[in-house]
């Protein structure tokens with residue numbers, strides 16, 4: 001390869017802003033690199049694909065794809081095979097649409113309940129996140145295309161995301177956010193890893209020698225390439241020497257950071273030996289290894305879009321929604337709805353038309369289009385996000401299953417009318433929606449638009465009220481004690497309506513478990529609100545007043561909870577959340593017996609599970625191990641889990657492998673995991689706070 005050819009592989013363009021997109025006939029997606037025809041090096045054709053092949057703002061007019069539910073729904077299945085099937089489906093669609101690099105594999109753990117991108121992530125526990133992200137990456141890459149794992153690492157909030165500095169103890173980082181990536185990368189073997197926007201411990205993630213060269217490449221032996229996020233390259237020499245291999249969407253760096261860093265500037269740096277020739281070769285080799293290893297050379301993607309079996313793909317999305325919806329409350333077995341119900345009033349959430357989705361770069365234009373789309377007037381997401389509903393009507397799906405019942409709909413804007421209708425009906429189903437998007441954090445965990453008042457009013461008129469939540473994470477539920485049942489459906493994807501109706505009527509027995517703690521109050525969480533919020537408010541006020549120049553100054557957030565994220569934080573603080581990590585009800589019941597643990601190099605537990613209830617269902621036994629971290633705190637930690645379908649009256653013996661790093665301690669001095677040699681307490685739980693049987697290992 002000539003020097004120019006080598007350099008040419010180390011950056012990508014954004015087709016939305018690059019004049020070259022037309023010349024190379026690139027779809028209006030996220031990124032591309034033209035490749036090197038002289039050497040038969042194929043083009044990199046990149047698309048966001050975390051929840052389906054994205055089509056942000058419908059730039060590729062009419063190019064629809066299958067929309068999975070939010071990643072929280074996949075996480076709530078606690079099932080690798082479901083995560084893998086989702087990835088495989090998305091990868092197949094991407095390939096058919098001529099893409100060969102998928103910006104997927106989101107493996108950040110959720111630290112804050114209010115963070116804007118929580119719906120794109122797999123929860124708060126490193127083992128759950130790493131295992132399912134790894135499986136999703138495997139699924140994508142089974143199509144002989146490349147996937148990323150992103151955003152490496154600790155990319156925790158949207159407020160000031162380009163400038164904030166996330167500060168954390170290095171050992172705690174290993175035991176939490178890094179552990180999730182370590183597991184995801186081991187299992188998924190992604191071709192590429194994407195760096196974040198923000199700084200971690202004082203360095204931009206894409207300039208961190210410690211994280212890129214040190215942890216990822218040296219300690220973990222990662223052989224593929226590190227790409228930046230779109231607009232997260234800030235330098236040439238420093239970034240290249242720290243381990244960044246490819247500058248993504250270079251037009252973003254022009255807009256956000258004032259220059260392109262990995263084209264002419266990199267060429268100069270190599271010529272002047274500021275970046276050694278050997279490092280340049282390493283960068284190129286890494287891109288090529290990722291491409292060759294995943295099949296981009298041997299199995300080129302089609303040059304023109306191919307037909308897709310949307311029917312069968314929709315079933316993949318529906319399966320995730322059905323297994324990932326969490327039944328949070330079910331007083332007096334209100335659900336499943338009996339066939340004898342005579343009248344149902346469905347209220348709110350645009351349930352007559354569709355289901356809500358989350359906003360930002362992951363936005364899928366789903367099959368059936370976007371029946372409702374609401375643009376934003378202001379704010380950091382206004383340029384690239386709209387509130388978008390998928391065309392899957394819960395109302396229609398309920399009508400289809402409620403044979404004989406009178407099913408009516410009210411949009412919920414008139415509370416008095418809703419109360420009257422609820423009073424007159426056998427029961428009410430209120431759909432509550434709560435939108436989140438990339439680019440903006442929530443300022444409150446409360447439902448918006450008077451939906452709390454709507455639920456209170458309806459429940460007061462008829463206690464036989466079921467609330468279906470379509471949210472991108474936890475919300476506060478002041479009305480909890482007044483309603484009969486609550487379903488957390490997350491953003492349920494393009495078959496969400498059907499999935500919700502199937503669960504309401506018992507065609508599907510709910511088996512989802514919370515992948516994230518639901519706090520009882522906002523102040524229970526480590527940070528009640530995003531860092532930098534005051535500055536953001538001041539900036540927005542200045543903008544309102546016509547001053548566009550005010551910027552948010554760089555700030556840092558100290559992650560003082562360290563590795564004690566989510567349920568571990570609640571344990572240490574002795575706080576009772578509204579709903580614990582791992583919690584979820586079923587229409588049947590399960591009992592546990594004969595818990596036994598085997599330690600050593602392949603640690604595992606065996607357990608008997610009996611379905612003691614009336615119907616078939618899936619249980620999610622969770623194995624927690626009590627362990628002490630580098631900071632000296634001792635908590636229960638999820639060390640293994642399974643999702644098992646069991647018929648009524650049947651007992652199944654399960655063997656659940658444990659991940660030892662979840663109960664090890666990271667020793668920063670020796671850069672090694674240290675395993676306690678003594679006896680460990682273990683437990684099987686129905687959630688992080690409901691440990692049913694204990695044993696030792």
Ligand code: BGC
Nearest residue numbers: 030048103150151229230361
């Ligand atoms: C997001 C990434 C995404 C990229 C390209 C960024 O804003 O953080 O997740 O892959 O845009 O769209």
